[in-house]
Amino acid sequence: MSRPSSDLAEFRKVFSKARHIAILTGAGVSAESGVPTFRGAGGYWRKWQAQDLATPEAFSRNPSRVWEFYHYRREVMLTKSPNPAHMAIAECEARLNKQGRSVVVITQNIDELHRRAGSKHVLEIHGSLFKTRCLSCGNVAVNRNSPICPALEGKGAPDPNTSDATIPVEKLPRCEEQGCNGLLRPNVVWFGEALDPDILMQVEKELEICDLCLVVGTSSIVYPAAMFAPQVAARGVPVAEFNMETTPATMRFAFHFEGPCGTTLPPALERHENEVI
16 A cells, blocks of 8 residues: 655645545644544543443433533633634535535534535534533424523533532433423433434445545544445545544545644635636
């Protein structure tokens, strides 16, 4: 296997001819907006890492603690903004659409920063912090209330010395569908849960038609997302990785650009001299 190229001019030639571009994004893009990842050293909320709280078992055991964790994350996200990488992707999609070309964002992130940057064609494979799902009636609803319910106001502090709020279950977020009042959970994919088959089907369709794939800010170790770009590369489509470091999949790709995505991505996606509009 030959080493991937870091020749931007060469990448730009491929980019200028691509008609259907799939952009896979992960936590590295959001980290540059100051979004905590809850992974690795220092990735704790109180005494727990995400995998201790983001499970169906944790929620059924202690819904108050899990809702405090997600309330904290929602409130933090309301203070963050899209960064130059998000903006470059959204601007590229808008510009290429006018030329009859397509850009789809397939993201593992749940923070909606791509949408806030202006991206329209976004597939959120792990769900969204700003949607809820009712455990009784199954209704999924957009919810950007701050706080999400009165009992969570001022709760969720990440300091390890903070005590659990132990909010009674009837005071946690409840469904507003007529006659329901069921307990709500965040509409995100937790550890041990399957991805939404409808979204996966849309992802597969996009990966089958793309003629250029970008992998941005993802470690390529979380499955099944880790297999998306290698599958595309295996059918001979150029894949370009933009990341702070090499990943287990780097050697399968045509291009690798190391460094912060907010620095490397904008010049890669800016208007090419061959573009007519």
